[in-house]
Amino acid sequence: MLDSYANVLVTGGAGFIGRHLARALLSLGKGVTVLDNLSTGSQGELPEGATLVRGDIRNPKEMSKAALGAELVFHVAANANGTISVQDPRFDFETNALGTFNVLDAARKADVKRFVYVSSASVYGRPERFPMDEQHPTRPFIPYGASKLTGEFQCLSFQETYGLPGVIARPFCVYGSGENPRMALVEVSRYLRWHLNHRPIQVVGHIDRKTRDFVHVEDVIQGLLLLADRAGDGEVFNIGSGEEVSMRQLTEVIGSVTSREATVREISDITEDTYRLVADISKIAPLGYSPRVSLVDGVGRLSAELGERPELPRGATIFSRGQEGEN
Ligand SMILES: NC(=O)c1ccc[n+]([C@@H]2O[C@H](COP(=O)([O-])OP(=O)(O)OC[C@H]3O[C@@H](n4cnc5c(N)ncnc54)[C@H](O)[C@@H]3O)[C@@H](O)[C@H]2O)c1
Known part of the structure; x- marks a missing residue:
């Protein structure tokens, strides 16, 4: 795997996904440099x-400077928080759009052989069909989705113009060990943290109609390594579990792995994101991708790791200016 590359640069390698990726690359015997502003x-x-x-x-x-000597770049660093993008769109744009441009430009000048851009399923916007394949229209509805999509366009243009071979990954809702509770907005860790603190789980949107594709971080890493190793240049791939899970089902899984029924507070007046966000993973599957961590297993592992009374999640899910979100 990845035999043509000895030295790898991971931007954002001190963050949640980046750290798992750096660890996997080290276990493959690669030299790993992490560029991160912490x-x-x-x-x-x-x-x-x-x-x-x-x-x-x-x-x-x-x-x-950081890109010198790198043969393979995984560009993971970003503002990964949609709410922050609504509150401070300039910061989000400068980090995700301009930042991605800088990483690409540095990679081009350093003659990097392969560039993997970690984009996001948020580029799709509101689902028009189910599940979502990579041909689904891209109409992001928050600045975060737009800035991640801008990064994709830059990546493709650098390949066409300068011959920098790029591949684009669109992870869905990633969960697992080591998420920053101050930043994480994916429901798995938030719900679990409230529940383990004996607080009601706050469900934004409709508990049955809102569904997501929760993908364990280990499966995301599996996907990213496969894309770096064997995806066609200029291709775009979803990375998900391919499983549809409603918010009610998630609260039930949490109840069952902790042997204590979850209490729920529904915030159903926020409806902007109430939709079925589920990945079609049939494009990445032939590369050898197969999700291995089931939701029950992944939530069980995370719950054991967080233990009793973990730090509570902070920040709210906000999709437009003036909204309150959870508290
Ligand atoms: N977590 C998810 O569910 C999810 C889903 C889809 C896509 N993504 C994408 O995956 C990537 C990683 O997300 P994450 O969840 O690990 O977030 P994270 O916040 O844990 O990691 C981001 C890392 O980038 C670093 N960083 C941020 N701004 C930087 C800058 N200006 N310069 C250098 N380093 C900087 C941070 O310090 C952090 O270490 C992001 O590109 C995000 O858009 C995440």
């Missing part, structure tokens, strides 16, 4: 053996 990531949890370059993707000079 804004949401943490140096303490960086896997042993990875070299940390503290820098900012918004700074072209810092970016160019």
